[in-house]
Amino acid sequence: MNTAEDESGTVTLEAVNSVTLTQDTDGNIILHCPHNESEELGSDESLEPVHKRLCLSSEEELHVSDSSPRISVVTLPISENDESFEVTMTATTELTENEMSEGAVAQIQILQNDESHAAQKTEEVSPVSQAWFTTKEDKVTLVKKGHKWKQGMWSKEEIDILMSNIDQYIKSRGIQDPTEIIFEMSKDERKDFYRSIAWGLNRPLFAVYRRVLRMYDNRNHVGKYTPEEIEKLKELREKHGNDWATIGAALGRSASSVKDRCRLMKDTCNTGKWTEEEERRLAEVVHELTGTEPGHAVTQGVSWASVAELVGTRSEKQCRSKWLNYLNWKQSGGTEWTKEDDINLINRIAELEVNDENEINWDILAGGWSSVRSPQWLRSKWWTIKRQVSNHKELPFTVLLKGLQELAENQLPYSKVVVGSPRTGTASPSSAPVPQVQIRVARLEESASTASNPMGALQIPVQIPVQITHVSATDTSFAANESETITLNTGAVQTFEILPSFHLQPTGTPGTYYIQTGSNQGLPLTVSASPTVTLTAAASPSSPEQIIVHGLSPDNLLASTENVTMQMSHPGVIIQTVSSEDLVSSAPLGQTELGAGPPALVGSEGPDKEPVATESSSTQATETEQLQFSEGVKCLQATTVSETAPLADAEAQEQLAESFTTETLDSSNMETQVVEGSIGGGTVLIVPSPNSFIQTRDIVGDAVLPLTTLTGPILENQGESSD
DNA sequence: TCCCTGGGTAAGGGTAATCACTTAGT
DNA sequence: CACTAAGTGATTACCCTTACCCAGGG
Known part of the structure; x- marks a missing residue:
């Protein structure tokens, strides 16, 4: 991304490899920009990518919305080592899928603020998130002024913003923790x-405070x-009464925890x-107590x-649970819940046309529905249906709902399915005239993969565990502690995204991480639909650790073993196909696992929580976790090469290829640039790079490498190389 | 003294996940 | 009859809001 700065302090993007627009439940549009060329971000190193204001400057060309007059944005760097940054902007109108579709062009201007938190003082700051307002009057006043704020459970996006804000705050003050x-x-x-x-969060300050604590x-x-x-708690309770802080301290629990337990x-x-x-x-x-007649449904008050x-x-919880989940329904003469009710529920929710689950009024939905035990119970019913889609947490509500609807319409069992959301951005590395930059936002073609998908339009993302192994330029052996191996799975007809924003979870094995695939954001690394696979990396994260791969339509994975051609702009990637039989033979996993991935990947639970995946994948990661592919899935193994490799491309390619095949795969038959051979039945592509990331502009014709199908085992090689 | 701000506590309604048990199917 | 998977009720750790309180400062 190139920028220039004029005398007014306006930093303007000259070019953007790609951006990804996503939208949260409040209509906030999250714009993800790769920032892997930060050295080109203006001539002044001091130009921090913090808190820039991004203004969509042309309504007509933007096509965001005809009624969108202006959208203000603030960028937040994800972390110090992460050269990408996240842009959050609040639009007055919502971006529809069509508006985000291919061809939509946004002109974006970045205005830099001198002070990192200056944006907080601007008019965009919600008075809600800046008000403690504990009194009713405060709330009434804000409501009267037309303010609304978010209530209920925090979304992943909100937590991300919060974490990012905290990170930003502590960095700006040189605080570690x-x-x-x-x-x-x-x-x-x-x-x-x-x-x-609290900036960027449409929550009362108090809610933010509680959340952070x-x-x-x-x-x-x-x-x-x-x-x-429990015994100790009883004693402490007798001794200290309702002094929860003291009891909690004595027990090593939070005050609210002991309070809740006592309840x-x-x-x-x-x-x-x-x-x-x-x-x-x-x-x-x-x-x-409610002044109602027996036989009358009571669900509130x-x-x-x-x-x-x-x-x-019985305790209050027991009473509530028993009443709302059973007795209320029974004594008011309710009918049994049927499979048809399941479908009915999905359809009714869809008819509401809400964009967020929180907008559902369960009271209304439950009204007059004899088999519904209570609104709360109905909600839990929805939850039961929803979570049968293993990757439901990753999916936007509307996508999930649509998927469930289609499954219901087709009378397909929605258990153990994975619903996908195909959307990515395709970069237009244009050189739009200063001070504006054109960003092309495109959708992935639903392609042939959809046609052959028995689930109709449902796209199925694949969550892929990734092992990253660093390889030094001078030592091309695959020593475990300095190697990175990215293992992807793909097929001949496949669509991938490399996502700039992600969650990386250490597995417990040094150098080994899980990378979570997002659902509706991504950079355009695509594999086109044909026996020839073309990976086109228009842009990428700044480091191998940032690569996220989002695979779609695993059904097609199952069938494809044809030769594939990789077009990689990432000159430092070694790509190798792996036969799936070898992988799944050790750890056969169903589609559910594929889609759901390790639980720890689904959002951060907070800094004090260890990722769940860590435990299960510690030392066995290379042999177990990366085996989470469905049967028949062909895998790609991509190994990034250290930045220090000072070799000329051709030489390096050859050298690396040889070492790779000799030491790791026991193979030969490599050629410069087109590294192709039967390495235990497999093929390796090696393209050396001085950088560890993919750059759109690096895409050149001769980077197109044929890749033949692997039929031999690679698993043990992987194990050896990373152990 | 009064009011406001920032912070804090307790109570209680609620959610989401899991455990335990039952039932239906093979 | 045994086994297993699915369904359902019960439980519980944790989340969130509401209401109220308090100290310090202007």
Whole structure:
């Protein structure tokens, strides 16, 4: 990305390899820009990529929305080592899929702010996120002024923004650990902290505050209480009453944790199945306290603490659960839930035409539906349906819903399916006249992969565990601790995206990470639909660790073993196909695992939480985790080459190819540039690069390399090379 | 003294995940 | 009858909002 700076302090993009626009539930448009050419970002090194204001400067050319007058954006660097940055902008109107479709051209101008947090003081800052407002009056005032804010569970996008803001804040102040600010600093010292990190979040400051405390409190997320802890908790409760802070401190738990646990403890509480007498008493009490008649459905306005008090043998949680999930429905004469209701639910939700699950009014949806036990129960029913799509967490709500609808219409079982969202951006590395840059936002062709997909338009992303192995230029052996091997799976008819924004999770094995595929964002690394596969990297993250691969339509993977041609602009990538049989024979996994991937990949749970995947993949990562491919899936193994390789391209290619094949794959028959051979049945492509990332402008004709199908095992080679 | 700001606590409704048990199918 | 998978109820750790409180400063 090239920029220039004029005397007004305006930094203007000259060219952008690509961007990806995504939209969160609040209509905020997230624009992801690769920033792997930061050295070209203006002539002044001091031009930090922080908090630039991005303005979409031409409505007509932008095609974002006819009614979109102006969209302001602030960029946030993802991290110090991450040269990409994230741009968040709030649009007054929503970007539709069509508007993001191929051909849409945005003109974007980046205005640099001198002060990193100056943007926070601009008019774009939501008064909601800058107000503590604990009183009703505060809220009423804001509502009257037409403000709305987000409630309920935090989305992944929100958490990302929050983390990014915190990261930005601590870096700007030279602080290593945010807990220093949160738990050690005085109010005065952390004066602007919460307001700063709340920027871009349409949440009350207090909500941000609570969220941050929870996230960074290592006494939170401790897990299940042991019987010993329960005993100690009882003692402490007797001693300290409701002083939750003291009890929590004594127990090594957060105050809210011990408070919540105490709510579940009641000496008089029964567990297990409810007796008829208990059920009868619960119904009586509920109707008595709500002033309703028996047989009348009650789902709101119940004080469960009071109910529990009167029921006597059950906690408030038990009472609530029993009532909302069963008794309310039973005593009001409800009917059984059927498979048709499942489909009905999906369709009804779709009819609401909401963009976010949080917008669903479950009360209305449940109204008059005899088989629905309560709005809360209906929501849990939706959740049950939803999570049968293994990658539901990664998918935009609308995509998930559409997928479920189609499956329902086709009467396909929606269990164990993966729903995909094909969307990526194709860069136009144009040299638009200063001070503006043209960014072409394109959609991936749904291509032949859709046609042969029995799930119709459903695209199926594949989450791919990646092992990264560094290779030094002078030592081309594949020593484990300095090698990176990126293992991808692909087929002849396949679409891939390399995503600039991602979550990288260490697996526990040094140099080995998981990379999460996103659902609707990406850089245009595409594999076209034909027996010839063309990987075209229009842009890429700045380092191998940032590569995210998003595979679509694994059905096609299953069938394809034809030769493929790789067109890689990444001169430092070794690409090798791997026969799937070898992979799946050791770790056969179904589609569910493929789509879902390791749980830890689905969003960050907070800095105090270890990724779940770490445990299962520690030392076995190279032999187990990277085997998560469905049967018949052919794999690509891409190995990035160290930046220090000072070799001329042709020489380096040859040299690396030879060493690769000799030492790792026990193969030969390599050629310069076109490295092709039967290495234990496989083929290796090696293209040396001085950089560890793919650059669009590096794409040249002679970088097109044929790649034949591997039939032999590579697995043991991989294991050897990375162990 | 009053009011505002920033921060904090407790109560309680709620969510999401998992465990435990039951039921249906083979 | 045994086994297994799916379904369902119960449980619980954690999340979030609401209401109220308090200290410090202007």
